[in-house]
Amino acid sequence: MAAALSSAAVKRTATLVHAWLVLDFFGESRRTGGGGSTLTTTIFAQAFLALVIAALLYPETPPVPFAAANLTLSTLLIGIGALGDVQQQQRRLADAVLLGPAPLRPRDVVLARAAHGAFYVCLLTIGMALPPAILFGWLARAPATVPLYLLLACLCAGIAVGVLAVLLRLCRRLCGSGRTALLAGTLKAALLAFGVVGFALGLRELDRGAAAMPIGELGVWLLPPFHAARFLAAPAAGWPHGALVVGAGAGLLLLAMLVGERESSRPERRGRDRLLQLLLRALLHRGPLLGLGAFLGAMLYRSAGFRARVLPLLGVPAAMAFLALQDATATVRGRQLFLGMVLQFPAIYLPFLIAFLPRADQPDTEWVFRHSPAADVPLARRAAFVALTTHVLLPVYGLGLLTMLLCGVGAGFAGAAAVFSLGAAVLAARVQVRALEQLPFTQTTDADAGKDLGSPFASAILLSLLAAGFALAPPALQTGLAALAAAGAGLLLVQAGRSKPA
């Protein structure tokens, strides 16, 4: 009787795990109408990247830095992947509907979640960890370390996913699922920007020890991959490092159980009209243009999907600039040229931001505008131009200016460069919104935003040349160019708010 019950419980757990894995593999392609598995493609791509990095580091890198670097890479990419799914909220709601009336005991669900989570993380991690594990075996001349490396890689990835999951659970409990989805998008951008750029910079300093890393020696000691690498190099002598990694995993599990899955029942408050929204209203005045612009302004910040796609694009150059500003050996001229080029990146990425605009997080959002005869694509282009300027370009360049000033760049150059780059970006945005072919935030499949890749490349080259010319110009001319760019941008914005669509 007990054996039959136990067998039934195992079958129930296996059925749940199977259903969730099918969604992991085929959920995205079912939603978009495509074929094949997106997860398999991701595993292939990440595994290939891990093989290339491991092969590049082998055999000159000593064992501990080699293992630490490769374990950090796999942990970082798994962590970023865990944050990247904007459909998590829909999955959780679907699970509640599936599991609520199902004849399942709570422990069956807990067991299924644990099994699914462990299988998913191990599936992704082993693909990334297998090539460096085998190369580490050759490096350390110890083939027995290969399975140990795989185990520690899965443990480090599990810790990263666990930390992020506990953080998001805590946020969901305090602030609700809407804000948590936005936080996840922001965290993803931060990890992608600072994590990937920091990893690339750290690769150059692998032979110089932990103190030479961009995050400093303390930062390195806080990373589980560092302790896992120390344990791998000498398992007998390095057992405290191994125990630390295992202990961190166990502690995280306990914390996750304490935090629980409850969600804040506080109702979502209506957003107050902030400064950027007031500026947008001042530019667009009234009527359908104002309605569409206000909708865009709100959705640019509240769409978790848009945030998850856009922030990494803007975060990577921001991280590059921030880390480069820490380099004390650069000359003033060289730094100005580098900053001038980096400040053009938001304008260069604008075509991709505009390509993401039509995508909605929920299906059938188009109905919002189906009953509005005045909302058409030419109107959407004007509204998108103004909303992108007030809600994306202005805050990005404001933050860029603040960062430059805090890092010691001269106020004269910093101000002129930020204003000039903003003006150039506004001019670029006015031209590039013509590629928008659908109403923003209304489509559920990826919009076909332009088979023409020549235009973004041409504007990238032109903007880079402008940036180089500006950076090499004397200070008086820089101020003049910045004033001219600001005047031009202001005229375009005022014209967009008043004139009829072309």
Add this chain to the structure above:
Amino acid sequence: MTPELPPPDPEEPPRRVESLRRELLAILFLYASLAVLPFLIGMAFAP
């Protein structure tokens, strides 16, 4: 009596049936390749 399914549309290409087993086998095949290639690299450039 179960109703018959409509005939497939001749203009629409046949949709590949989803199979978790097939995807997992593809991943296992990938793992096998990932084991062989680094092994050869390690052997060729061993310190």
